[in-house]
Amino acid sequence: MPEFLQSNPGYLFVVATFLPLASFLLVLLSFGMWCVFRPYRDTEYGAVLYHLFGGDAPGRTPAYFAVVAIFLAFLCSIVGFGLYTAGFYHVEKKEKEVKDIRASLARPENADKKKELEEQEKKAEESLAEVKTAWENAWTAHFDWIRIYAPGQNDPDRGTVLQLGFRIDNLNALMFVMVTLIATLIHVFSMGYMADELAPTYADHQVHTEDGHLHRRGRFGRFFLYLSLFCFSMLNLILTDNLFQIFISWELVGICSYLLIGFYYERQSASNAANKAFIVNRVGDAGFIVGLIIIWTFVGSFNFEDIFRQVRWPSRTAEGELRSGAKLVRATAEGAPTADGKQTLVADPDGDQVILYPSDLVHTKAGAAPKPGTRIEAAASPKPDEHGSMPYWVLVVAGLGVFLGCVGKSAQFPLQVWLPDAMEGPTPVSALIHAATMVAAGVYLVARVFPLFTPEVLIIIAYVGAITLFIGASIAVVMTDIKKVLAYSTVSQLGYMMLALGVGGWTAGPFHLLTHAFFKALLFLGSGSVIYGCHHEQDMTKMGGLWRKMPITAFTMLAGILAIAGVPTFSGWYSKDAILAEAIGFAGVHHEHMLLFLLPLVTAGITTFYMFRMWFMTFTGEPRDLHVYDHAHESPWTMTLPLMALALMAWLFALGWYPWDASASWLEHEIEHAQPIAVSANFDLEHKFAVSYHEVTGLIVLVLVSLGFTFAVLLYYWRTLSAAETKEQFGRLHTFLSNKWYFDELYSAVVVRPALVVAHWCKNVDLYAIDGVLHAVAYATKWVSWLEGRFDNGVVDGLINLLGNVTFRTGVRLRGLQTGYLRSYVLFLVLALIGIVVALSYVVMATAAP
Amino acid sequence: MTDSIGLTPYLLIGALLFVCGAVCMATKRNAIGILMGVELVLNGATVNFVAFAHYNPAFEIEGQIFALFVIVLAAAEAAVALAIVLNFYNNHTTVDVDTAEELKG
Numbered sequence: 031m032p033e034f035l036q037s038n039p040g041y042l043f044v045v046a047t048f049l050p051l052a053s054f055l056l057v058l059l060s061f062g063m064w065c066v067f068r069p070y071r072d073t074e075y076g077a078v079l080y081h082l083f084g085g086d087a088p089g090r091t092p093a094y095f096a097v098v099a100i101f102l103a104f105l106c107s108i109v110g111f112g113l114y115t116a117g118f119y120h121v122e123k124k125e126k127e128v129k130d131i132r133a134s135l136a137r138p139e140n141a142d143k144k145k146e147l148e149e150q151e152k153k154a155e156e157s158l159a160e161v162k163t164a165w166e167n168a169w170t171a172h173f174d175w176i177r178i179y180a181p182g183q184n185d186p187d188r189g190t191v192l193q194l195g196f197r198i199d200n201l202n203a204l205m206f207v208m209v210t211l212i213a214t215l216i217h218v219f220s221m222g223y224m225a226d227e228l229a230p231t232y233a234d235h236q237v238h239t240e241d242g243h244l245h246r247r248g249r250f251g252r253f254f255l256y257l258s259l260f261c262f263s264m265l266n267l268i269l270t271d272n273l274f275q276i277f278i279s280w281e282l283v284g285i286c287s288y289l290l291i292g293f294y295y296e297r298q299s300a301s302n303a304a305n306k307a308f309i310v311n312r313v314g315d316a317g318f319i320v321g322l323i324i325i326w327t328f329v330g331s332f333n334f335e336d337i338f339r340q341v342r343w344p345s346r347t348a349e350g351e352l353r354s355g356a357k358l359v360r361a362t363a364e365g366a367p368t369a370d371g372k373q374t375l376v377a378d379p380d381g382d383q384v385i386l387y388p389s390d391l392v393h394t395k396a397g398a399a400p401k402p403g404t405r406i407e408a409a410a411s412p413k414p415d416e417h418g419s420m421p422y423w424v425l426v427v428a429g430l431g432v433f434l435g436c437v438g439k440s441a442q443f444p445l446q447v448w449l450p451d452a453m454e455g456p457t458p459v460s461a462l463i464h465a466a467t468m469v470a471a472g473v474y475l476v477a478r479v480f481p482l483f484t485p486e487v488l489i490i491i492a493y494v495g496a497i498t499l500f501i502g503a504s505i506a507v508v509m510t511d512i513k514k515v516l517a518y519s520t521v522s523q524l525g526y527m528m529l530a531l532g533v534g535g536w537t538a539g540p541f542h543l544l545t546h547a548f549f550k551a552l553l554f555l556g557s558g559s560v561i562y563g564c565h566h567e568q569d570m571t572k573m574g575g576l577w578r579k580m581p582i583t584a585f586t587m588l589a590g591i592l593a594i595a596g597v598p599t600f601s602g603w604y605s606k607d608a609i610l611a612e613a614i615g616f617a618g619v620h621h622e623h624m625l626l627f628l629l630p631l632v633t634a635g636i637t638t639f640y641m642f643r644m645w646f647m648t649f650t651g652e653p654r655d656l657h658v659y660d661h662a663h664e665s666p667w668t669m670t671l672p673l674m675a676l677a678l679m680a681w682l683f684a685l686g687w688y689p690w691d692a693s694a695s696w697l698e699h700e701i702e703h704a705q706p707i708a709v710s711a712n713f714d715l716e717h718k719f720a721v722s723y724h725e726v727t728g729l730i731v732l733v734l735v736s737l738g739f740t741f742a743v744l745l746y747y748w749r750t751l752s753a754a755e756t757k758e759q760f761g762r763l764h765t766f767l768s769n770k771w772y773f774d775e776l777y778s779a780v781v782v783r784p785a786l787v788v789a790h791w792c793k794n795v796d797l798y799a800i801d802g803v804l805h806a807v808a809y810a811t812k813w814v815s816w817l818e819g820r821f822d823n824g825v826v827d828g829l830i831n832l833l834g835n836v837t838f839r840t841g842v843r844l845r846g847l848q849t850g851y852l853r854s855y856v857l858f859l860v861l862a863l864i865g866i867v868v869a870l871s872y873v874v875m876a877t878a879a880p
Numbered sequence: 881m882t883d884s885i886g887l888t889p890y891l892l893i894g895a896l897l898f899v900c901g902a903v904c905m906a907t908k909r910n911a912i913g914i915l916m917g918v919e920l921v922l923n924g925a926t927v928n929f930v931a932f933a934h935y936n937p938a939f940e941i942e943g944q945i946f947a948l949f950v951i952v953l954a955a956a957e958a959a960v961a962l963a964i965v966l967n968f969y970n971n972h973t974t975v976d977v978d979t980a981e982e983l984k985g
Binding site for chain 1: 902905906907908909914977978980981982984
């Protein structure tokens with residue numbers, strides 16, 4: 031096994047993925063056994079087995095399984111990441127060698143050493159190719175899962191294939207480390223936070239029944255069961271190399287989210303929130319499926335490499351990579367297609383077709399993208415060595431469809447409504463699923479399929495992100511529920527990431543995803559610790575001065591708040607500055623999109639304001655509710671330890687040298703290695719602009735951040751400005767924001783109510799029209815069968831009875847002949863004999879007579 | 881050997897014996913009597929066999945042989961029938977066949 035992993039280190043990540051699945055299956059199996067043996071718990075052996083698999087009170091064992099599994103997964107990921115990075119630099123070194131030799135070959139003073147250098151170049155190129163092949167084999171693998179044949183064709187080498195596989199690059203290796211690390215910490219935190227659920231009977235004070243509160247069995251094990259399943263699904267999502275496997279994991283994380291939001295499903299609000307999350311995500315997934323279908327139809331593969339190789343001008347050929355490649359090539363059709371389906375296309379920047387390149391690398395000729403007017407032959411159903419084409423608008427729809435899936439999952443405008451409601455789940459779930467990992471999957475997917483998006487789709491992505499980040503932040507300002515503030519903050523931060531990707535800041539988006547995961551997980555866990563310490567009080571208007579009671583929670587959370595606000599050297603500072611730089615880069619080149627820079631800039635100030643507002647309201651000043659304050663306490667070590675670890679990560683995770691250089695983060699450079707060529711090829715100008723304006727932007731942001739901080743201090747710490755008066759002054763605005771921009775009401779009026787009306791109408795049609803017909807048919811059937819019954823009883827049975835009666839009566843009559851007297855039988859015999867003789871003699875006489 | 885009587889008187893004797901036997905079987909209530917009737921019927925048949933054998937030149941000795949068979953048959957039948965009668969008597973303490981009406985419908 032170790033040797034196998036040494037030669038195929040990519041499988042380390044596969045192992046990391048399957049560890050939580052193993053824990054899930056193990057715990058699920060033992061739950062099953064528990065259920066099996068429960069009826070026999072009074073018998074001798076039954077009792078032993080029953081207690082072995084859990085017994086009466088929920089035990090901690092499932093949590094141990096889950097924690098060990100995810101921790102081992104973390105170890106695998108970090109070792110895998112280390113191996114990957116080391117190998118990556120090795121490849122880079124080889125690349126540099128080749129480049130150096132070429133450079134010295136080009137210099138005129140080396141003309142005399144030309145032959146020698148050329149030999150060197152050849153050698154270096156060969157060794158580079160070797161290293162690259164080994165590299166490819168080490169970090170990618172896939173196998174055919176399902177092969178789909180055309181009707182009547184059963185050739186194992188043809189037909190399209192659904193594959194299972196993985197492909198490791200810098201982005202998902204980092205994602206693995208992030209997910210497993212945060213998941214491990216949150217597992218540990220949950221062991222403390224969910225300790226209430228260890229009771230054999232848990233009283234849910236939020237559910238009222240006829241005789242007081244709901245009492246039920248604790249669900250400690252179930253919680254960890256779901257967490258394990260979630261970890262597996264999430265890791266599988268970032269592991270894979272094809273869209274279909276992503277879609278499967280996408281739905282799996284969706285169902286885990288549903289199960290965990292509805293963890294306290296007896297509460298009406300929790301089950302409603304779970305349903306809302308699930309249904310809103312379905313809207314996005316419908317788009318996702320449309321995208322999948324289009325890609326499958328035109329490209330015939332779900333593998334990312336295959337897709338990108340076909341839709342973009344080649345950036346890789348059999349010889350190597352090409353930095354200027356990866357452009358979409360549009361064209362218009364010229365003339366009618368020939369008899370064998372070939373169509374001549376003319377390259378044209380405004381054409382209505384997109385050229386699909388041969389999927390077979392060997393037949394791909396790279397070079398500069400074709401000039402307008404170049405003619406290309408495209409086949410209707412291209413073989414691996416032929417060009418194809420697809421309508422441009424279909425590619426746009428495919429991109430929009432996939433993006434709609436991401437909008438649902440990442441809670442972007444206009445599908446952002448589910449995420450705040452999802453806070454009904456236990457707080458560790460909010461931290462893991464609805465802040466750090468699952469909701470970031472949408473951003474991850476946009477980054478992954480970036481080359482698929484056309485410029486039109488990218489600008490939509492950017493605007494969706496910009497609108498979302500502003501809406502989210504504005505609502506967070508007025509929320510008083512500590513978790514709701516964080517939920518809207520998450521929506522807003524995810525908007526930042528989408529914006530970054532939309533404006534071509536491919537590195538900045540995933541970079542913010544990673545840093546955000548740490549500080550947002552920290553903030554949620556901190557809020558969880560506060561809620562736990564205050565005995566399930568979430569309303570900030572009842573808190574205050576808590577830092578004296580829970581100093582660790584207060585100051586670790588402060589680290590998270592500094593990070594999200596973007597204070598220099600904290601991880602959030604690097605990533606947010608990167609995003610804003612990309613935004614100004616884009617807005618600088620395209621002046622009509624200046625809003626894409628202004629909105630995130632203003633929101634950076636708002637973010638600081640609402641975050642410090644939350645911290646001041648919770649931890650500083652005089653206690654607002656003495657009852658809550660008196661009973662508040664610091665949380666146990668299982669909860670504070672993850673907080674401290676995350677605080678450290680939130681501060682130092684993205685640190686670079688020099689610390690005051692906003693573009694020096696090591697993490698950013700790591701992610702940059704995974705950037706698809708499509709980004710640098712299409713956003714070159716924007717990126718250059720961004721780099722040159724990075725520092726200026728950073729300074730502007732810092733001004734806004736300190737402005738936000740000042741307002742927060744004035745309103746909630748020194749209270750020189752009265753929060754209540756401010757609220758009164760902006761009464762209308764406050765109501766508008768408190769009602770979350772009336773999105774729920776809008777959807778209720780536009781979607782839910784019409785749907786209900788239609789449903790009601792359908793119900794009535796069903797009840798009166800369809801049921802009416804059915805009832806009439808049933809009545810007619812009943813009536814006909816009554817008639818038929820009469821006929822059956824009277825006519826059919828009558829005939830049968832008649833036959834029986836006649837036979838019976840005949841028998842009764844004839845039985846008189848059976849006298850039992852021997853003599854009478856003899857008499858009959860004789861009489862019969864005489865009769866026969868007489869008859870015979872008549873016959874004889876009749877025949878004899880002439 | 882030829883004589884003048886002819887076949888007819890023999891046949892008449894045979895028929896008379898047969899009718900007597902049949903009437904005896906039909907009227908007697910005594911089992912032994914019925915047995916006797918049976919013997920008469922058989923003997924009527926025997927007379928016919930012998931007479932036909934004598935007067936029909938197509939036959940040589942077949943009639944006589946059949947007559948012998950009938951006599952043997954009658955003996956065997958008498959033995960079986962008397963055994964039945966004996967059993968019947970054991971069951972009913974009488975030989976009146978009218979008491980044997982178990983077969984009555």
